[in-house]
Amino acid sequence: MANRLVGAPQKERNCMTIRILLVDDHPVVRQGLKTLLEGRAGWEVIGEAADGAEAVEKAKDLNPDVMVLDVTMPRMNGLEACRLLRTQAPQLEILFVTQHDSPQMMREALDAGARGYVVKSNAARDLLAAVEAVSQHRVFTALNGRDAAGLR
DSSP states (O other): OOOOOTTOOSSOOOOOOEEEEEEOSOHHHHHHHHHHHHTSTTEEEEEEESSHHHHHHHHHHHOOSEEEEOSSOSSSOHHHHHHHHHHHOTTOEEEEEESOOOHHHHHHHHHHTOSEEEEGGGHHHHHHHHHHHHHTTOOEEEETTEEOGGGO
């Protein structure tokens, strides 16, 4: 009788660690996002920042793979930080997670250099898929209950 592998995974899993920097001016939002992200094996939240200026500095120091970034923050907003990071860290993938459920704001974020855009009210549904996509250099966009990938 031939040996059979029991319990083999049905699909191959990516064992590569994804290093994530969270940026939002609300600590409770960062904590919620961190909880969702760290539930995924191989993903690590390596740092947090409360505004765009701090995000730019921490990105230099920590060298994350993915940055989860809010739009509206003090000192330097997310769009400004994204534009700056595109020149300073072109390998960094940026995902906006924001309250702005707006096709116009989403276009601005993508034009600034982001790879993804998710509305906070849908983060529980979309965040993990969005981080997975942008970490693989794919675009992920979702506005309130609808895919908006065709807007780019």
